[in-house]
Amino acid sequence: MKxxxxxxxxxxxxxxxxxxxxxxxxxxxxxxxxxxxxxxxxYPLVKLEISRTSHPFYTGKTKLIDSAGRIDKFKNKYAKFKKN
Structure with missing residues (x-):
């Protein structure tokens, strides 16, 4: 070791x-x-978004992400460019 x-x-x-x-x-x-x-x-505090106690790899549980809300937001945003 140096x-x-x-x-x-x-x-x-x-x-x-x-x-x-x-x-x-x-x-x-x-x-x-x-x-x-x-x-x-x-103690000094460090805030984490994800750790071994919540990561799906370690917990074995998958977390459902609300992608429907993001899709609706995308469609609403680009509806004005829609060609008929």
Whole structure:
């Protein structure tokens, strides 16, 4: 291992999955501006869109995305260009 290239400011950080409000704590060097209180201890907070607790690969469950709303929005947007 090369000396002097690895960060030394590791600390405990809380990662919060915003899709299911699951929180897990691990060591990280990430810079954050927010904090969260977990069981009486304050940790720097990193918000995630998806994590191992909500990703379909890890959970084995698929999540249905509302594509009908997007299709209707597209059709409405481009209806003025429709040729008769």
């Amino acid at each position: 000396q002097g290239i690895h960060p030394e400011n590791y600390r405990l950080v809380a990662f919060k999955d915003m899709s299911n409000d699951e929180i897990f704590i691990t060591k990280s060097t990430v810079n954050t501006k927010e904090t969260i209180d977990v069981e009486g201890t304050e």
